[in-house]
Amino acid sequence: MKKLIALLLVAFSANAVYAADDCAARAAEKKLAGAAKNSFMKKCQADSGAAPENAECAMKAKEKKLAGAAKNSFMKKCSADAAAK
The missing domain is CATH 1.20.5 (Single alpha-helices involved in coiled-coils or other helix-helix interfaces)
Known part of the structure; x- marks a missing residue:
């Protein structure tokens, strides 16, 4: 998977x-x-x-039901963490 x-x-x-x-x-x-x-x-x-730049992060944000500034902040951090891997 x-x-x-x-x-x-x-x-x-x-x-x-x-x-x-x-x-x-x-x-x-x-x-x-x-x-x-x-x-x-x-x-x-x-x-x-x-x-989206990081589909996995988008899925996680959707699961957490994030929107607006909270979603933007989460996506930025998640994408940065994914790029660091």
Whole structure:
């Protein structure tokens, strides 16, 4: 089961990286900066079906029924901990 989750995370990460690169290139073409760029990137990645940076952390946050600032804080810490492994 852990191997399956690891494989899914790798697949989602690859998709997210590709989507982020594509969206960043499109934002550069449009010469966006600041809030306009952030808004465009968020919408572009959502439209492209990019997975969250860390699907496992997202699942844990959902299990804990976190929302808003608590979820953001949890996701940031969880992603940092996962990157440190």
